[in-house]
Amino acid sequence: MPGLVNGVILRLTFRATMGRRRALLFALPAIILIAVAAVLTATAKSGSWQAEFLGDFGFSVVLPLTSLIIGTSVLGAEIDDGSIVHLLATPVPRAQVVLSKFAVAAALTIAFGAVPEYLAAAIAKGPASGLAVGLLAGALVASVIYNAVFVMLSVLTTRAIAVGLLYLVVWEGLLANLVPGVGLLSVSQYSLSVANSIAHYPALHAHLTLGTAAVLAVIVTAAALAIGTRRLSRFSITGDA
Amino acid sequence: MTRWYGNVVAVNDITMSIGAGVTGLLGPNGAGKSTVLHLIAGFLAPSRGELTVAGERSWRNPDLFRKVGLVPERDSVYSFLTGAEFVAATAKLHKLARPQAAAARAIALVELTEAQDRRISTYSKGMRQRIKVAAALVHDPEVILLDEPFNGMDPRQRLHMMDLLHDQGAQGRVILLSSHVLEEVERLSGTIQVIVGGRLAASGDFRAIRRLMTSRPHVFLVRSSDDRRLGAALIGSPAVSGVELTPRGLQVRAADYGTFTRQIASLTRNVGIRLREVLPADESLESVFAYLLAS
Numbered sequence: 001m002p003g004l005v006n007g008v009i010l011r012l013t014f015r016a017t018m019g020r021r022r023a024l025l026f027a028l029p030a031i032i033l034i035a036v037a038a039v040l041t042a043t044a045k046s047g048s049w050q051a052e053f054l055g056d057f058g059f060s061v062v063l064p065l066t067s068l069i070i071g072t073s074v075l076g077a078e079i080d081d082g083s084i085v086h087l088l089a090t091p092v093p094r095a096q097v098v099l100s101k102f103a104v105a106a107a108l109t110i111a112f113g114a115v116p117e118y119l120a121a122a123i124a125k126g127p128a129s130g131l132a133v134g135l136l137a138g139a140l141v142a143s144v145i146y147n148a149v150f151v152m153l154s155v156l157t158t159r160a161i162a163v164g165l166l167y168l169v170v171w172e173g174l175l176a177n178l179v180p181g182v183g184l185l186s187v188s189q190y191s192l193s194v195a196n197s198i199a200h201y202p203a204l205h206a207h208l209t210l211g212t213a214a215v216l217a218v219i220v221t222a223a224a225l226a227i228g229t230r231r232l233s234r235f236s237i238t239g240d241a
Numbered sequence: 242m243t244r245w246y247g248n249v250v251a252v253n254d255i256t257m258s259i260g261a262g263v264t265g266l267l268g269p270n271g272a273g274k275s276t277v278l279h280l281i282a283g284f285l286a287p288s289r290g291e292l293t294v295a296g297e298r299s300w301r302n303p304d305l306f307r308k309v310g311l312v313p314e315r316d317s318v319y320s321f322l323t324g325a326e327f328v329a330a331t332a333k334l335h336k337l338a339r340p341q342a343a344a345a346r347a348i349a350l351v352e353l354t355e356a357q358d359r360r361i362s363t364y365s366k367g368m369r370q371r372i373k374v375a376a377a378l379v380h381d382p383e384v385i386l387l388d389e390p391f392n393g394m395d396p397r398q399r400l401h402m403m404d405l406l407h408d409q410g411a412q413g414r415v416i417l418l419s420s421h422v423l424e425e426v427e428r429l430s431g432t433i434q435v436i437v438g439g440r441l442a443a444s445g446d447f448r449a450i451r452r453l454m455t456s457r458p459h460v461f462l463v464r465s466s467d468d469r470r471l472g473a474a475l476i477g478s479p480a481v482s483g484v485e486l487t488p489r490g491l492q493v494r495a496a497d498y499g500t501f502t503r504q505i506a507s508l509t510r511n512v513g514i515r516l517r518e519v520l521p522a523d524e525s526l527e528s529v530f531a532y533l534l535a536s
């Protein structure tokens with residue numbers, strides 16, 4: 001009976017991802033975010049640093065980086081060391097492989113990225129504040145989309161982390177602020193849009209309307225997962241003859 | 242089937258038909274054996290030609306794995322799992338009705354029952370090979386593909402694996418295994434397909450292959466106090482089919498290996514030449530394979 005995800009793969013992926021020493025890296029950006037938020041709350045005077053810091057640092061650095069580390073490792077690590085063959089040499093539909101790993105990546109990113117973002121905002125402005133709730137919503141969206149993209153990247157290239165970093169730094173970091181159209185293809189813009197629709201802070205630098213962002217977000221996520229699945233179904237073992 | 246990567250043709254126009262029992266795929270490293278196995282397993286698409294396994298195409302056909310088991314060459318498995326967990330997980334991915342029982346049976350076949358609750362990271366290389374075989378057998382496939390399965394196994398493990406594969410073959414399964422060591426393959430296989438440089442060099446029962454290999458003329462490199470005169474003396478013997486003077490010494494082609502080796506010392510002494518060195522010049526597996534290819 002065709003399902004979207006496969007329980008065996010979910011469990012295997014979770015254990016494999018959390019078991020690596022890399023798992024410690026996941027917590028790092030989150031810890032920094034919460035620590036800085038706490039310090040700034042205690043020491044800062046004026047009122048709008050929260051949106052700037054949490055929006056910029058949280059959405060442009062912590063969330064994307066956490067997604068990158070997690071998203072490229074749930075499938076990428078097994079492709080790199082060849083152990084993916086054991087999974088693929090079974091009748092499991094490739095879509096189930098991609099979707100299951102994506103689900104684990106998104107869930108872990110929510111735990112290590114979105115929740116700390118919310119906690120930091122709650123420390124700064126209060127747990128029920130528009131900022132905290134808005135940022136949580138945006139962070140959930142970001143976790144989902146980023147991981148779809150990074151899982152796809154890890155099937156397309158062995159240099160997924162490098163390509164992902166290029167995308168984050170050059171595309172989202174640099175160009176999005178300089179070239180107006182780029183925002184249409186920027187995951188951080190989609191998520192900031194969602195966040196801003198609840199939080200209403202200009203300092204969040206959200207440029208798209210909610211409607212646009214929502215549609216594009218769905219398209220990008222679906223396309224990324226579809227491309228990843230298609231590529232995985234053509235997975236080839238090259239190398240030693 | 243033919244498979245190329247850019248300008249390099251890895252497998253060139255190979256046609257073969259493989260049936261029940263054990264077939265060995267023999268050839269030096271880099272010959273294309275893994276490429277052939279991966280083409281059959283559906284992990285490579287032929288650049289040209291076609292390929293069917295049990296009547297179905299293997300490329301982009303994961304359902305075929307219900308009938309096919311693959312033991313890949315690369316060492317990596319999920320090493321944080323225990324042997325039992327790994328084989329059971331594979332059984333569940335194959336949607337077997339009773340995965341735990343199937344896993345236990347497969348693990349017993351490869352004699353890893355005592356170690357099954359230890360993490361694979363603690364296994365020796367031979368044990369990791371065996372657990373991979375267990376995972377490939379757990380769903381009782383008709384076709385089993387093994388890429389260099391004896392790597393890292395000690396003689397006892399190798400013998401046991403051979404018995405296992407022989408039994409599976411005798412039950413009517415199609416077993417294809419690759420190796421670059423003739424001894425590993427000949428004891429086990431009915432038919433051997435020899436692959437050299439991407440081409441099918443020879444195909445047949447191992448005795449025929451061995452005969453081909455031993456009937457090739459042997460080449461020796463001889464160094465003496467006077468190579469030219471020695472060459473002239475040697476060509477007079479019926480055991481010698483050719484001599485050539487090279488900067489490295491006198492290259493002698495011996496038509497009859499036994500007679501030549503018995504006579505070389507006395508032949509040399511009779512003409513008053515001192516023999517310094519006699520070396521077989523082409524004992525490498527590659528030259529043997531190349532000879533098979535050329536013939």
